Amino acid sequence: MEMIYALCVGILTTCGIFLTLRGRTFPVVVGLTMLSYAVNLFLFASGRLNVEAAAVLQKEGAAYTDPLPQALVLTAIVIGFAMTAFCVILAMRARADLGNDHVDGRLPLADDDQAQKEKP
Amino acid sequence: MEHLAILPIILPLLSGVMMLLPPVSSENSRQRALSLATCGALVLVTLRLLLQASSGEIQLYVLGDWQPPFGIVLVADRLSTLMLLLTAVLGFAAMLYACGGDDKRGKYFHPLFMFQLMGINGAFLTGDIFNLFVFFEVLLIASYALLIHGGGKQKTRASVHYVVLNLVGSSLFLFALGILYGTLGTLNMADMSSKIGLLSGSEQAIASTGALLLLVVFGLKSAMLPLQFWLPRTYASASAPVAALFAVLTKVGIYSILRVFTVIFGEQAGGLAGIATPWLWPLAILTLVIATLGILAASSLRQLIGQLVILSIGTLLAGIAMSKVEATGAVLYYLVHSTLVCGALFLLADLITQQRGKAEDRFVTARRMCQPVPLGIAFFIGAMAIVGLPPFSGFVGKALILQSANIENQAAWVYSAVLIGGMAALIALSRAGTTLFWNISREKDACEPVPRLQLSAVFLLLATSPILVIFGGPITDFTLDTATQLHGLSRQLGPLLPGGGS
Numbered sequence: 294m295e296m297i298y299a300l301c302v303g304i305l306t307t308c309g310i311f312l313t314l315r316g317r318t319f320p321v322v323v324g325l326t327m328l329s330y331a332v333n334l335f336l337f338a339s340g341r342l343n344v345e346a347a348a349v350l351q352k353e354g355a356a357y358t359d360p361l362p363q364a365l366v367l368t369a370i371v372i373g374f375a376m377t378a379f380c381v382i383l384a385m386r387a388r389a390d391l392g393n394d395h396v397d398g399r400l401p402l403a404d405d406d407q408a409q410k411e412k413p
Numbered sequence: 414m415e416h417l418a419i420l421p422i423i424l425p426l427l428s429g430v431m432m433l434l435p436p437v438s439s440e441n442s443r444q445r446a447l448s449l450a451t452c453g454a455l456v457l458v459t460l461r462l463l464l465q466a467s468s469g470e471i472q473l474y475v476l477g478d479w480q481p482p483f484g485i486v487l488v489a490d491r492l493s494t495l496m497l498l499l500t501a502v503l504g505f506a507a508m509l510y511a512c513g514g515d516d517k518r519g520k521y522f523h524p525l526f527m528f529q530l531m532g533i534n535g536a537f538l539t540g541d542i543f544n545l546f547v548f549f550e551v552l553l554i555a556s557y558a559l560l561i562h563g564g565g566k567q568k569t570r571a572s573v574h575y576v577v578l579n580l581v582g583s584s585l586f587l588f589a590l591g592i593l594y595g596t597l598g599t600l601n602m603a604d605m606s607s608k609i610g611l612l613s614g615s616e617q618a619i620a621s622t623g624a625l626l627l628l629v630v631f632g633l634k635s636a637m638l639p640l641q642f643w644l645p646r647t648y649a650s651a652s653a654p655v656a657a658l659f660a661v662l663t664k665v666g667i668y669s670i671l672r673v674f675t676v677i678f679g680e681q682a683g684g685l686a687g688i689a690t691p692w693l694w695p696l697a698i699l700t701l702v703i704a705t706l707g708i709l710a711a712s713s714l715r716q717l718i719g720q721l722v723i724l725s726i727g728t729l730l731a732g733i734a735m736s737k738v739e740a741t742g743a744v745l746y747y748l749v750h751s752t753l754v755c756g757a758l759f760l761l762a763d764l765i766t767q768q769r770g771k772a773e774d775r776f777v778t779a780r781r782m783c784q785p786v787p788l789g790i791a792f793f794i795g796a797m798a799i800v801g802l803p804p805f806s807g808f809v810g811k812a813l814i815l816q817s818a819n820i821e822n823q824a825a826w827v828y829s830a831v832l833i834g835g836m837a838a839l840i841a842l843s844r845a846g847t848t849l850f851w852n853i854s855r856e857k858d859a860c861e862p863v864p865r866l867q868l869s870a871v872f873l874l875l876a877t878s879p880i881l882v883i884f885g886g887p888i889t890d891f892t893l894d895t896a897t898q899l900h901g902l903s904r905q906l907g908p909l910l911p912g913g914g915s
Contacts, residue, residue, distance in 0.1 A: 313581055321577055328584040336587060339595035362594065365543060369587055372550045376580055379557060383569075383576055386561075390569040396577065398570035 298338060305331035316401070318384035318394045325380060329373035336366050417465070418474035418489040420458045421497050421534035424451055429527030444523040445512045451527060452505040455534075459497040466494040467891060469898065471909065473540070481540070481910055482604035488540035488909065490902075491895035492745070496537040496668055499749050500661050502877070503756050504530050506870045510760050511654035513867035518563040518652065525562070529555035529658060536665050540909065542593070542677075543600045545669065546586050549634075553579050556662060559655045560647065567650040575647045578640075582633045585626050592623030603909035606676050606902075610683040617684045624678055624688050628670070635666025636726050638700040645707065645719030653763030656715070657756035657874075663722060664752050667729050671741065671899065674733075679903030693734035694823075700727035701830040705837040714762045714774035714845055718755060721799055724834050725751035731827050732814045740817040741896035746889055747810030750881055754798045754807065757874035761791050764867060765849060768860045776848040780856035784863060789850050791871050796842040798878040801835050806881035811835065813889065 305327050312324025340359030348360040384394070391398040428451040437443045465472065466489055474487040489497075508526065516522040532552025539545050557579075561572045594600055596616045597608050612620055633640040644663070648656050674689045682688075704727055707720035725747070732744035762774050765788060772779030782788060794805070801807035811831060818824045881888060902909065 309584075313577065318573065325577065325580050325584075328581065332584045332587040332591070336591045336594075339591040341595075361600075362591075365590075365594075368543075368547060372547070372583075375554065376550075376583070379554070380576060380580065383557075383561075383572060387569050387573050390566050396573055398566070398573070 294344070295342060298334070298342060302331050302334050302338070305334070316395055316397075318387060318396055321396060322377065322380050322384055326373075326377050329369070329377065333366050333369055333373070336369055337362050339365075416474070417458065417462055418472050418487050418538065419476075421455060421462070421501075421538065422487075422531055424454055424458065425527040425531040425534070429524045429531065432524040432527065433521075441517060445516070448508050448523045448526065449505075449512065452501065452508045452530075455501040455530065456498070456505055459494060459501045462489055463491075463494040463498050465489070466491045467894075469894070471898075473909065474538075482599050482601035485544050486540040486601065486909075487538040489538060491891070491898050492668070492672070493537045495745065495749070495892070495895060496664070497534055499664075499752055500530065500533050500537070503661050503752060503874070504658060506874045507654040507657040507756065507760070509873065510657065510867050510870035513864040513870070515563075515652055515654050515763075519561075521558070522562055525555050525558050526654075526658070528552075529559060531555075533661060533665060537668060540603065541601050542605065542673070543590055546583070546590060549586065549665075550583060552662070552665070553583070556655075556659065559658075560651050562655060563652045565650075571643075571647045571650040574643050578633065578643050582630050586630045589623045589626035589630065592619060592626065596620045596623070601910075602672070602676055603902075603906045606679065606681065607906050607910065609677060609685055610681050612683070612685070614684075621685055621688055624674075624685065625692070627673055628689050628692060631666045631669045631673070632696070633666070635663045635670065635730075636700075636723055637666075637730060638696045638703060638727075641700065641703070641723050641726075644723060645711075645716050648719040648722065648759070649713065649715035653760050656759040656763075660722065660752050660756040660759065663726055664748055667726065667733070667744075667748060670730075670733060671744075675736070675741070675899055676902050679900070681903045687736060690734055690736050693730055697727055697730035697734050698826050698830050700730060701834050705830075705834045708834075708837045708841045711841065712776060714765060714776070714849065715759070717841055717845055718758045718762055721758070721838060722751075722755050724838060725755065725799075727834070728811065728814060728831055731831070732817070735817060735819070735823060735827075737817065738896045738900050739893070740814065741899060742889065742893035743810065743813035743817050745892040745895055746806075746813055746881075749888075749892075750806040750810045750878065751799070753874050753877045753881075754795060757791075757871055758795045758799065760867070760871045760874065761788065761795055764788055764863050764871065765792070767863060769849070770860065774849075776845060778848075778852045778854050780859070781853045782850070783860045785850055787868060788863075789846075791868075791875055792846055792850070794875050794878065796846060798875070800839045800842060802839070804879070804882060806878045806885075809882055809885055809889075 309324045309328035312320045340362035343358040346356040346358040348358050350357055388394045393400055428447055431437050432444050437447055472489040476485045529552055532548050535548035557576050561568050596619050597605050599605055636644040678685050678688050680686055704720050704724035711717035711720050729744050732740045766774045768782040769779045798805035798807045801811040818827045
């Protein structure tokens, strides 16, 4: 289980970082979302992975799982969600204000040439 | 006053919420009155907190009476109250300036400003590292919206970079927190500090990853070398009161570096003690170098001030990297000075922009300003103070930092970097002043005089510079005591963990 879990976090982070380094706002937003998924999973695992254990302490010394990371993940999810929503709106605003969806607000020259070739 | 410590968070929160509701939301004048009242109240409250803390007492505010290390605590010690007072004074002046007309350029300026203050105050007060993250997010969300206040292409473009970078920064912050929680099993800073020495070798390796990730995050907030490229454009495009308030945002990063790397990774941390120092030292010097180049290359006044902010950050980081009590004391003095003066300069740059018509703040020939005398005096004082010429506070701050460098291995680097940086700033600001005030075209001056309120806000901030010099003795004593307390915290956790830890 640990292996699969670690792989999931790793792959999500890799994809997230790759996508945030792209030039257009849409992949960047998707990348940020993936990063926040990865971070949520990672935080969840920081209290160790337990199977069939309740998140509350019981009187009998039954197995329990650390409840704090779950609270942290909830906070992180809420914040991440709000941030993603803001980022989407900002990306749309940038598209409207700047006339393109490049993160720098202007297309690099190579793209311009290509666009002109494609036009006719 | 038992509940005084939480007031800097509660006050702006409540007034921000009230501003969204009728009857305050409907009229701008009511919002202004409430904003100014809140900012004024914050100054008084934080001053009271500072006086309380100056006796050396550390006030713990245990939320919900969950004794630390469980639950969340607010810690009002000397360092946090000093930062609170700084924020309150800067916030008051920026709000005063905004009430001169800038707040009408977009919606919801006042509530956002209040939430921003709440986030900053919370970040300074909290004694819990996850809570630090939460308050970082509060201040960031408010700053995203404030940055775009007023609208325009430049702001949108700067915003996209700023938001994306900070979102990535937040993810890294959470990764770091996860790593540290996974190894230490606690998020209370004092408790972390007491446990970090107990880690085994392999756990230390993991914890050091977390610590350095934290350094990256705080480096991004404070604009440390490889992460500073966002700052000049962001600060140059923000509207004036927002840019002035942002002058303290970079200092939140500096504060976090100070807090985390002296309290948690302090002397008691065994193999992890001073983990950031070998990184901070070269980065600080390189930050100074790149800021020096940036200062000489800046083509408009606001960009120039943005580069000056980076220069001050480099100086502060060099002071922190010396990691001893006198240096930290000097850093705190310089921090207060540079925040207030940079804030004043951002406000002043906007006044100059208003009066120069189409040329704005670019260094080109333009029409004559219609109030060159008061603006010129303000520019002169601000420039002298930020460059570090006597008799203003920049001189005292830089002298203190340079004095505390080790002669054998540090002095050569830090003296040359700081002094060359200062000289570049002097050259650039002289050139800027000459162009802005004396390089005049023959166009008729047709500008409106600036509102008195805005001018008084600028002079209020500039007046702090001579005050910092006149009361230099008590203030440096206070910052030195603050540094002593901060460096002592990792050895004496008693006041922070009354329960004795988990």
